[in-house]
Amino acid sequence: MYRQVKTTPRKRPRQTRSKETVESILGATARILVKHGFDGLTTNAVADQAGVSIGSLYQYFPNKQALVAALIERRLDDKNARTHAALAEVASAPFPVAVRTMIRLTIENYAAAPELSRVLIEQVPRVGRMARIAELHQGTLKLVAAVLQARKQELAVRDPDMAAFVLVASIEAIAQRAALFQPQRLSDPALIEETCTMVTRYLGVSDG
Amino acid sequence: MYRQVKTTPRKRPRQTRSKETVESILGATARILVKHGFDGLTTNAVADQAGVSIGSLYQYFPNKQALVAALIERRLDDKNARTHAALAEVASAPFPVAVRTMIRLTIENYAAAPELSRVLIEQVPRVGRMARIAELHQGTLKLVAAVLQARKQELAVRDPDMAAFVLVASIEAIAQRAALFQPQRLSDPALIEETCTMVTRYLGVSDG
DNA sequence: TGGCAATGTGAGTAATCGCTCGCATTCTAG
DNA sequence: CTAGAATGCGAGCGATTACTCACATTGCCA
Numbered sequence: 212m213y214r215q216v217k218t219t220p221r222k223r224p225r226q227t228r229s230k231e232t233v234e235s236i237l238g239a240t241a242r243i244l245v246k247h248g249f250d251g252l253t254t255n256a257v258a259d260q261a262g263v264s265i266g267s268l269y270q271y272f273p274n275k276q277a278l279v280a281a282l283i284e285r286r287l288d289d290k291n292a293r294t295h296a297a298l299a300e301v302a303s304a305p306f307p308v309a310v311r312t313m314i315r316l317t318i319e320n321y322a323a324a325p326e327l328s329r330v331l332i333e334q335v336p337r338v339g340r341m342a343r344i345a346e347l348h349q350g351t352l353k354l355v356a357a358v359l360q361a362r363k364q365e366l367a368v369r370d371p372d373m374a375a376f377v378l379v380a381s382i383e384a385i386a387q388r389a390a391l392f393q394p395q396r397l398s399d400p401a402l403i404e405e406t407c408t409m410v411t412r413y414l415g416v417s418d419g
Numbered sequence: 420m421y422r423q424v425k426t427t428p429r430k431r432p433r434q435t436r437s438k439e440t441v442e443s444i445l446g447a448t449a450r451i452l453v454k455h456g457f458d459g460l461t462t463n464a465v466a467d468q469a470g471v472s473i474g475s476l477y478q479y480f481p482n483k484q485a486l487v488a489a490l491i492e493r494r495l496d497d498k499n500a501r502t503h504a505a506l507a508e509v510a511s512a513p514f515p516v517a518v519r520t521m522i523r524l525t526i527e528n529y530a531a532a533p534e535l536s537r538v539l540i541e542q543v544p545r546v547g548r549m550a551r552i553a554e555l556h557q558g559t560l561k562l563v564a565a566v567l568q569a570r571k572q573e574l575a576v577r578d579p580d581m582a583a584f585v586l587v588a589s590i591e592a593i594a595q596r597a598a599l600f601q602p603q604r605l606s607d608p609a610l611i612e613e614t615c616t617m618v619t620r621y622l623g624v625s626d627g
Numbered sequence: 628t629g630g631c632a633a634t635g636t637g638a639g640t641a642a643t644c645g646c647t648c649g650c651a652t653t654c655t656a657g
Numbered sequence: 658c659t660a661g662a663a664t665g666c667g668a669g670c671g672a673t674t675a676c677t678c679a680c681a682t683t684g685c686c687a
Binding site (some may be wrong): 430432433434436437438440466471473476478586 | 633635636
C-alpha cells in the first residue's frame with residue numbers, strides 16, 4: 212500500500228532536559244492527532260504545542276511519521292503488557308471470574324483513550340507496525356486458545372482457535388464501540404453483565 | 420475535530436458521457452484510496468487514473484474531500500438498503516434461520532471489499548458523514564431490538580436494546596476482522612457456525 | 628444547419644508544509 | 658575553569674498539490 216518510511220530516531224535523549232523535550236513532543240503529537248487528525252499534525256504545530264523549536268523536534272524524530280510511530284509503539288507495548296498481566300492473573304481463576312475480569316479490563320482499556328486508540332490504528336497503513344500488531348494479536352489469540360484448550364473438558368467448545376477468534380473480536384468490538392459511540396454505556400453495569408452472559412453461555416459455563 | 424468542508428457538487432452530469440466521466444472519477448478514487456490512502460489520493464492522480472482532465476474533475480466535485488464523501492455516501496446507501504432488505508426477509512423466519520442469514524450477509528458484505536470499507540470509515544472525521552453513520556447505526560439497532568422485543572417470550576434476553584448492541588457489535592467485528600486479518604476464515608464454514616452458536620446460545624434458542 | 632448548452636482541457640498559480648543547516652546555549656567531566 | 662558533547666533554535670528552501678480559468682470540443686434541439 213504505502214512505501215515504508217524510516218522511523219528510526221536520529222538521536223537518543225540522554226539528559227533529563229532532552230528526555231522531557233521528547234515527552235513534550237510526543238504529548239503534543241497525541242493531542243493534535245486526536246483533535247485534528249494526521250492532516251492537522253504539522254511538525255510546526257507539534258513543535259509549537261510542545262514549546263520546542265522545529266529543529267529540536269528533528270533531532271529526535273527523523274520525520275513526521277516517526278512521531279506517530281513512536282506513539283503506536285508505546286501503545287502496543289502498553290496494551291501487550293496489560294493483556295499478558297491480565298491473562299496471567301486469571302489463568303487459574305474460575306471461568307466466570309476470568310471472563311468477567313478480561314471483559315472489564317478490555318472495556319477499561321478502551322474507555323481510557325478511545326479517540327487516541329482509534330486514530331492511532333488508522334495511522335498504521337501510513338507509518339507501519341502492521342506486522343507487530345498482527346504478531347501481538349496472534350499472541351493474544353494463542354494465549355486465549357490455550358486457556359480454552361486446557362479446560363476443554365468443562366467447556367462446550369468445538370475448536371479453541373475459532374472460539375478464541377470469535378470471543379476476542381466480540382469483546383474488543385463491544386468495548387470499542389461503547390467507548391467511541393455510546394459512552395453512556397461505559398458506566399452501565401449491564402454492559403459487562405451482558406457481555407459476560409454472551410461469553411459464558413457460548414462457552415457453556417454457568418454465569419457465576 | 421475538523422472544520423467541515425463543502426462537498427456539494429458543482430454541476431450534475433446530464434449526458435451519458437458526463438455520467439461516465441463521474442463514474443470513472445469515483446472508480447479511480449476508490450482504487451487509489453485503497454492502494455495509497457488519502458495521502459496518495461491527489462486530484463491529479465485521480466484525473467490521470469480516470470482518464471479525464473483535472474478541470475473536468477472539478478466540474479463535478481468542488482474539492483478533494485467531495486470525492487471521498489461521494490464514495491462514503493454510496494457505501495452507506497448500499498449498506499442501508501442491504502440491511503433493511505435482510506431484516507425484512509428474516510423478520511418472520513424462525514430464529515436460527517434469521518440469525519444465520521444475518522450473519523452470512525454481514526460476512527459477505529465485508530468480504531466483498533474489506534479494504535475499501537476500512538479506508539472509507541477512516542475518512543469520516545475528515546470529510547463528514549458521522550451523523551449519517553450514527554443515524555443508520557441507531558436505525559439498525561432499533562430494528563434488531565424491536566425484533567428481540569417482539570419475541571421476548573421465546574428469548575432469554577433481559578434488555579433488547581443492550582442485547583442488540585452487543586450482538587450487532589460482535590457480528591460486525593467478527594466479519595470485519597476475518598475479512599481484514601484472517602481472510603482464510605471467510606471460506607471456512609465454521610466461521611458462520613461458531614458465530615451462530617454464540618448468538619443462539621446468548622439468545623437462549625436452540626441452534627436449528 | 629446553427630446556436631446554445633453541456634462538457635472537456637491542462638498550464639500555471641498560490642499556499643502549505645516537511646525538513647535543513649548554521650549558529651547559539653547548556654551540561655558534564657577532567 | 659575549559660573544552661567538547663549534548664541540546665536547542667528558527668529562518669528559509671524546495672517540493673508538492675489543490676484548484677482556477679480561459680479556451681476548445683461535443684451534443685442536442687429547433
